[in-house]
Amino acid sequence: MATEATQDTGGYILHHLTYLQYDLQSKAIVENSQAFWVLNLDSVLFSVLLALVFFFVFWVVARKATSGVPGKFQNLIEMGVGFVDSQVKDAYHHGAKFVAPMALVVFFWVFLMNFMDMLPVDMLPIAGRWFGADHLRFLPSADPNITLAMSITVFLTAFTYSFVAKGFKGVGAEFLFHPFGKWLMPVNFLLKCVEELSKPISQGLRLFGNMYAGEIIFILLACFTLGLGAPENATAVNLSVFFAFVALAVATVWLFMKGKPLIALALILGIPLAAFFGLLPGAAPAAYFQVLLATAWTLFHILIITLQAYIFMVLTVVYMAMAADHH
Numbered sequence: 001m002a003t004e005a006t007q008d009t010g011g012y013i014l015h016h017l018t019y020l021q022y023d024l025q026s027k028a029i030v031e032n033s034q035a036f037w038v039l040n041l042d043s044v045l046f047s048v049l050l051a052l053v054f055f056f057v058f059w060v061v062a063r064k065a066t067s068g069v070p071g072k073f074q075n076l077i078e079m080g081v082g083f084v085d086s087q088v089k090d091a092y093h094h095g096a097k098f099v100a101p102m103a104l105v106v107f108f109w110v111f112l113m114n115f116m117d118m119l120p121v122d123m124l125p126i127a128g129r130w131f132g133a134d135h136l137r138f139l140p141s142a143d144p145n146i147t148l149a150m151s152i153t154v155f156l157t158a159f160t161y162s163f164v165a166k167g168f169k170g171v172g173a174e175f176l177f178h179p180f181g182k183w184l185m186p187v188n189f190l191l192k193c194v195e196e197l198s199k200p201i202s203q204g205l206r207l208f209g210n211m212y213a214g215e216i217i218f219i220l221l222a223c224f225t226l227g228l229g230a231p232e233n234a235t236a237v238n239l240s241v242f243f244a245f246v247a248l249a250v251a252t253v254w255l256f257m258k259g260k261p262l263i264a265l266a267l268i269l270g271i272p273l274a275a276f277f278g279l280l281p282g283a284a285p286a287a288y289f290q291v292l293l294a295t296a297w298t299l300f301h302i303l304i305i306t307l308q309a310y311i312f313m314v315l316t317v318v319y320m321a322m323a324a325d326h327h
Contacts, residue, residue, distance in 0.1 A: 009223050016121065016219050018135040019043065019143070020128070031135065042136050043143040050112040050140070054105070080108065084313065091317045094324040096161065099317060106154070107313035110207065113141040114305035117214050118298060121222040141211040141308075144204065151204035154316045159196070162323035203315050210308050214301050221297065224290035225283065241280075242287040245271075249291035268292070 019040040023030045030038060061077045070078060084107050088100045116139045128136035140146045162171050175192045176185045225242065248267065255264040275285040 009226060012223060012226055013216075013219055015135065016125065017137065019137050020133050020135045040137075040143055040145055042133075042138060043140045043146050046116065046138050047113065047140040047146055050116075051109055054108050054112055058108075087314060088317050091314065092321045092324075094165065094321065096165075096320070096324070099320050102157070102320075103313050103317050106150075106316050107309050110141065110150075110312045111306060111309035113139070113146075114211055114308055116140070117142075117211065117218065117301065117305065121218050139211060139215050141207055142215045144208045147208040147211075148200065148204035150312075151200040151207075154203065154319060155196070155200040158199075158319040158323040161320065165324040199315075199319055203312065203319075207308050207312055210304060214297075214304060217297055218294065221290055221294045224286045224293075238281070238283050241283045245284045245288040246291050249288045249295070252288075252292060253295050 018032060020042040021030045021033055022028075022039045022041040023033060023035065024037040024039065025035075029041075058077065061074055065074055081104060084104045085100055088103050092099050119138065124138045125136045137143070166174075175189050176182070178188055178192070180188055248271075252264045252267050255261070255267075271280065271288050272285050274280045
């Protein structure tokens with residue numbers, strides 16, 4: 001349910017897409033600043049917080065790990081570690097032992113950042129206002145500064161490692177003599193630079209684009225009941241109708257899961273028809289379809305956030321393998 005102070009749809013969307021920014025020069029909170037020395041404070045804070053969550057969870061599991069029958073949570077973590085390890089073994093065939101831990105951190109950290117999109121749109125921004133934050137954008141992977149910073153870090157790590165694996169002579173030969181030989185060294189150098197620079201750009205923008213699109217869809221779904229946030233509309237009757245039809249939407253999903261699609265379909269078709277003929281209050285179909293569509297998109301989006309974390313991790317491993325390959 002959308003409950004922001006700004007009730008116009010455009011203003012609501014813009015509010016949710018505005019970062020909590022901190023100017024390092026003026027030492028002040030700013031808004032919509034394009035200056036260089038400005039941090040998107042919310043993106044940085046949530047990224048660090050989720051990194052600490054990842055570290056704490058794995059530390060606890062490692063301390064309590066048993067060689068006997070593992071608990072459910074330990075089994076889940078072991079499955080994740082085994083999955084990442086198998087991906088690294090398939091794509092990377094060189095001697096660096098830090099690649100697998102690096103891939104593990106990348107996969108789970110990106111997944112945790114993406115998972116923030118599963119939280120209700122207004123929950124954390126409302127909590128942020130209690131602490132004086134007028135804006136709070138809590139999805140770090142929808143910030144191109146975060147995704148590009150991560151991809152550039154991967155690029156610099158791989159580029160540095162290429163000197164370790166191949167030496168300065170080997171790296172220089174790749175830049176100057178491939179693919180057209182020594183007579184076209186300027187062309188070889190230009191093509192190699194384009195190839196290398198495209199790696200962090202494509203890796204970072206792919207993650208950003210997918211997560212930004214998912215964030216926008218959740219915000220648009222929240223606009224279904226935007227009017228209920230206005231004080232004059234947030235009456236006891238309207239709120240009762242809202243929560244009643246939220247429960248009905250949850251029941252519809254439950255009926256589908258229990259193998260009773262005909263009853264669920266009757267609700268999906270019957271509620272808008274009843275509203276069309278004036279048999280239901282205006283808030284009823286908006287609340288019902290907001291929750292129904294948000295639930296459907298959430299179930300689909302779980303696949304997207306996992307896939308994007310997987311792709312980012314696989315590209316990291318592939319770039320490390322390419323840095324070690326000799327041509």
